[in-house]
Amino acid sequence: MKRILLIARREYAAYARTVGFWLSLLALPIFGVLGGALPALMMSSEPVRDVVVLEEGPQAQGLAAAVQDAVKFEADRRASRMREAAAAAEKQGGQAGASAAGQALSRLGGLRLQIVQAPADLTAAAPGEAREALARRYLGDEVAEEQQLDSVVLLNRVDGKPTARVWTRRATDDTVEDFVREALKTVNRREIFLEAGINPVVVEETERFRPDVTALSPRSATGGEVSFRDRLPGIIGLISGFLLWSLIITGASILLNSVMEEKANKILEVLLSSASATEILTGKVLGVAMLTLTVLLVWGGIGAFGLIAGLPQYAGVIGEVLLEGGMLGYFAAYAVGGYLMYAVLFAAIGAFCETPRDAQTLMGPIMMILVVPLLVMQMALRTPDAPVVQILSWVPFFTPFLMSARAPSEPPMFEVVGTMAGMFAFALFMVWVAGRAFRAGALSDVKLSWKSFAGAIRGGGK
Amino acid sequence: MAAALTLEGVSKRYGDFQAVRDLSFQVEKGTICGFLGPNGAGKTSTIRMILGLQGVTSGRIGILGADDGRKVRDRIGFLPEERGLYKKMTPVDAIAFFGALKGLPTGEGRKRAREMLDAQGLGGSKNKKMKELSKGMAQKVQLIASVVHRPEFVILDEPFSGLDPVNQQGLEAVIRQLAADGATVLFSTHVMQHAERLCDKVVLLARGRKAFEGTVTEARATSKRFLELEGAIEASQAAALPGVSGVEVVSEHDGVRVLKAALGQGGRGQEALKAAFLGGLDVRRFELREPSLHDAFISLTGDNPDIDQSVKAGAEAAR
Numbered sequence: 128m129k130r131i132l133l134i135a136r137r138e139y140a141a142y143a144r145t146v147g148f149w150l151s152l153l154a155l156p157i158f159g160v161l162g163g164a165l166p167a168l169m170m171s172s173e174p175v176r177d178v179v180v181l182e183e184g185p186q187a188q189g190l191a192a193a194v195q196d197a198v199k200f201e202a203d204r205r206a207s208r209m210r211e212a213a214a215a216a217e218k219q220g221g222q223a224g225a226s227a228a229g230q231a232l233s234r235l236g237g238l239r240l241q242i243v244q245a246p247a248d249l250t251a252a253a254p255g256e257a258r259e260a261l262a263r264r265y266l267g268d269e270v271a272e273e274q275q276l277d278s279v280v281l282l283n284r285v286d287g288k289p290t291a292r293v294w295t296r297r298a299t300d301d302t303v304e305d306f307v308r309e310a311l312k313t314v315n316r317r318e319i320f321l322e323a324g325i326n327p328v329v330v331e332e333t334e335r336f337r338p339d340v341t342a343l344s345p346r347s348a349t350g351g352e353v354s355f356r357d358r359l360p361g362i363i364g365l366i367s368g369f370l371l372w373s374l375i376i377t378g379a380s381i382l383l384n385s386v387m388e389e390k391a392n393k394i395l396e397v398l399l400s401s402a403s404a405t406e407i408l409t410g411k412v413l414g415v416a417m418l419t420l421t422v423l424l425v426w427g428g429i430g431a432f433g434l435i436a437g438l439p440q441y442a443g444v445i446g447e448v449l450l451e452g453g454m455l456g457y458f459a460a461y462a463v464g465g466y467l468m469y470a471v472l473f474a475a476i477g478a479f480c481e482t483p484r485d486a487q488t489l490m491g492p493i494m495m496i497l498v499v500p501l502l503v504m505q506m507a508l509r510t511p512d513a514p515v516v517q518i519l520s521w522v523p524f525f526t527p528f529l530m531s532a533r534a535p536s537e538p539p540m541f542e543v544v545g546t547m548a549g550m551f552a553f554a555l556f557m558v559w560v561a562g563r564a565f566r567a568g569a570l571s572d573v574k575l576s577w578k579s580f581a582g583a584i585r586g587g588g589k
Numbered sequence: 590m591a592a593a594l595t596l597e598g599v600s601k602r603y604g605d606f607q608a609v610r611d612l613s614f615q616v617e618k619g620t621i622c623g624f625l626g627p628n629g630a631g632k633t634s635t636i637r638m639i640l641g642l643q644g645v646t647s648g649r650i651g652i653l654g655a656d657d658g659r660k661v662r663d664r665i666g667f668l669p670e671e672r673g674l675y676k677k678m679t680p681v682d683a684i685a686f687f688g689a690l691k692g693l694p695t696g697e698g699r700k701r702a703r704e705m706l707d708a709q710g711l712g713g714s715k716n717k718k719m720k721e722l723s724k725g726m727a728q729k730v731q732l733i734a735s736v737v738h739r740p741e742f743v744i745l746d747e748p749f750s751g752l753d754p755v756n757q758q759g760l761e762a763v764i765r766q767l768a769a770d771g772a773t774v775l776f777s778t779h780v781m782q783h784a785e786r787l788c789d790k791v792v793l794l795a796r797g798r799k800a801f802e803g804t805v806t807e808a809r810a811t812s813k814r815f816l817e818l819e820g821a822i823e824a825s826q827a828a829a830l831p832g833v834s835g836v837e838v839v840s841e842h843d844g845v846r847v848l849k850a851a852l853g854q855g856g857r858g859q860e861a862l863k864a865a866f867l868g869g870l871d872v873r874r875f876e877l878r879e880p881s882l883h884d885a886f887i888s889l890t891g892d893n894p895d896i897d898q899s900v901k902a903g904a905e906a907a908r
Binding site: 129130133134137141391392393394396397398399400401402403570 | 642662673675686687692731734
């Protein structure tokens with residue numbers, strides 16, 4: 128036991144003492160925050176464009192007003208959505224922070240353009256070349272900065288259909304172009320309805336109508352209406368599945384590299400003269416497990432802190448789901464079984480290899496198998512009892528990931544117990560198999576192949 | 590003297606390849622035993638079986654009173670042929686770690702590591718990372734790591750390979766000191782000179798079989814003494830000298846030859862020299878040579894210990 132702990136401690140320290148480990152550990156939360164915040168930050172830093180809208184003659188009458196209406200409609204729609212979001216948050220038991228966060232988001236997002244008064248000379252200029260020449264001037268640097276425009280929209284009708292020539296300061300900026308296109312599509316649609324004798328008010332109301340759809344399920348918390356709280360376990364299950372997959376594969380890969388390094392540096396033989404193959408394997412698996420647990424705790428801590436600080440109204444609910452449904456227990460059991468299966472397998476492969484290239488022979492098919500739960504887990508979120516999900520849950524290699532994802536949907540007890548028993552039985556079998564392969568591989572110079580690997584398992588290093 | 594190690598009829602087979610055949614020998618406590626043979630003769634396989642890293646195909650091994658090296662691993666120190674330590678560890682940490690695996694408390698291991706590193710002239714490198722040390726320095730560190738727990742039995746697999754002459758001398762001193770402190774030392778090598786200087790006993794191994802077991806003197810006695818002659822002499826002229834039983838041409842350049850003339854039973858060098866002068870032979874150099882362990886090995890096995898006996902890919906793959 129002492130040797131196991133010594134090997135585990137060395138294994139843990141070898142990684143935990145490196146700057147690279149902590150950098151890579153913090154990389155996920157940092158990039159997660161950046162990934163989430165960057166689009167919002169980019170949007171908020173985008174300038175509000177000053178746009179002038181002009182009609183190119185009497186035939187275009189009404190188009191400028193339609194574009195202005197579209198701007199107003201968009202602003203009203205956004206404000207209404209923010210109000211609804213804030214109300215929903217308060218209904219969930221949120222506090223003042225929810226509305227504050229909502230307001231902050233509303234400031235970040237939104238339409239980044241405003242219609243401004245057109246300069247007098249531009250309005251007075253004759254439609255066509257003269258007006259366009261002036262538009263170019265206002266979009267360039269020839270005029271004073273306060274007079275500069277970001278876009279000039281010249282509206283017209285060709286064969287009765289609304290058209291636009293959109294001049295912009297930057298050739299790559301298509302925000303105004305897209306917005307005007309949508310506005311003119313709306314105008315055109317309305318005009319077609321009118322021509323067909325349909326009342327404009329009816330068209331308006333039809334377009335503005337938003338049906339009130341209520342999702343209901345007897346399995347919701349209230350036995351009726353489905354709330355976000357009801358959907359949360361499924362989301363947490365899916366995230367748990369992915370997190371477990373990521374942690375297990377990361378841990379097993381660390382182990383693979385560690386054993387490969389020891390094999391390449393001829394350390395394994397020295398270790399084997401001081402400890403049994405089982406002690407070495409167990410110590411290394413335990414050391415990397417502690418490392419993986421450190422990663423989990425740091426990620427969990429950062430996540431919990433982020434939730435409590437940023438979205439306190441969800442933090443409590445998520446904590447409730449994790450504790451109430453026994454999710455943490457499932458997660459821990461599947462993490463142990465899954466890690467054990469993959470860690471010993473990867474370590475055994477590492478014992479035959481001195482370079483990653485050596486390992487590719489066996490790792491290729493294993494990585495292909497590992498893609499399967501990634502695909503099926505998403506299906507498990509919506510239809511956790513789909514036959515394919517149920518059947519694959521019984522495959523020990525997939526059990527930890529798929530059952531973690533399915534756990535919130537409360538699968539039948541025989542499935543929970545059966546798959547878990549199968550997973551642990553298979554994990555123990557893998558420990559036995561990998562132990563034999565590890566012992567043989569550690570002292571072997573044989574080129575790794577499925578044949579030599581199987582031979583090593585049969586021989587067990589004898 | 591009690592035996593620290595006994596092998597009785599030990600054989601090892603890897604698939605179709607017979608690495609060790611019916612090997613029996615013993616090493617007495619407190620002695621230095623050389624386990625000699627060319628690369629591929631089966632030395633490393635035998636050492637792994639002694640340590641319990643690999644099972645025997647047949648036969649029996651007893652070490653320090655146990656029937657399996659794994660049962661007494663804490664009392665054994667082992668330096669493998671292919672050496673390596675954790676590159677990012679310091680020598681002190683590495684030595685203390687391997688000492689701890691053998692049951693030495695970490696604090697005591699670190700203390701001994703510092704003392705032993707100082708004694709080996711590595712005091713200035715105690716806190717450097719292993720990857721910053723030269724190959725010779727790293728080998729010394731590994732040797733210290735294998736004996737820091739003061740084992741009763743030390744097994745060194747090709748300990749001199751890769752060392753420069755100065756470090757080889759230093760290692761010879763370490764091995765002598767280990768034996769002087771009461772440890773039994775078994776070391777393998779294919780370089781006979783080290784064994785000649787160090788060993789109380791040698792075991793010669795060729796193609797997996799024991800060719801000889803005994804003292805260095807006894808081994809040498811199995812080979813003939815010889816005369817080394819240099820001059821414009823024909824091999825037939827040398828063969829006709831009294832007491833000479835056979836002649837081998839070692840080299841020839843511009844009519845000047847170096848000849849190795851083996852002396853037969855009762856043959857005397859002085860008589861051969863006298864006859865050469867009386868016969869008017871052009872002898873420019875004459876030397877009476879006692880056989881070396883190298884000569885004894887060739888005489889006993891018919892093999893040259895410097896020639897690799899490693900089996901080629903097929904048999905190696907079977908390992």
